[in-house]
Amino acid sequence: MPGTERQRMRWFAVVLPGSAAAAVYGWVHWYLAGPSSPPTAVAVAGGALLVAGACAAYVVRVGGSGGLFGVLFLAVGLLLTVTAADQAAARAEVATCVVEAVHGRVQASYGEGGPPEKTVYRLELRCPGGYPAELKDDRPLAAVGEEIAVAYDPRRRVSPAPEGESAPWRAALCALVLLAAGTEIARRRVRSAGVTSGT
Incomplete structure (x- = not known):
């Protein structure tokens, strides 16, 4: 019975x-x-x-150097899962808006080795219902007078984005790869522990 319980706890990881x-x-x-x-x-x-709880449980159950790498994969995979959920659910509505003004602001580089200088564009919008009122991006999305489709959250929990650019697939795929790596590390540790204990 104790051996069965240990095996269950190993497979929990x-x-x-x-x-x-x-x-x-x-x-x-x-x-x-x-x-x-x-x-x-x-x-x-x-x-x-x-x-934090998932990562702590993983470290306790897997242990060793494999557990260290596995928990890193798990943590980043879970953060990417958050990103995927945000991008999938947060911008449920789409509005066709007219661009009323475009403002560009240059963000300077911060020394050698820092990110390069870039321009951030802020588009003032006229949308049905008055929201969203602006859209920010690192490229000019449309000229003054043009229409642009903007995906937004009616409850305004996250900032709006151009339609189709908040798709969760990239984050979800990266999360899947990292979570699979963490699962494989745990599976190998369980298998080696079972061989060592003679189960």
């Missing part, structure tokens, strides 16, 4: 990355799209606890 990702995605989706979502402070604290 294998299913942990996928289960944690599902829980984190569900929590963020509920916050961004739920009809009775919690206040922002509660949502952020709850998400941070989910990520």
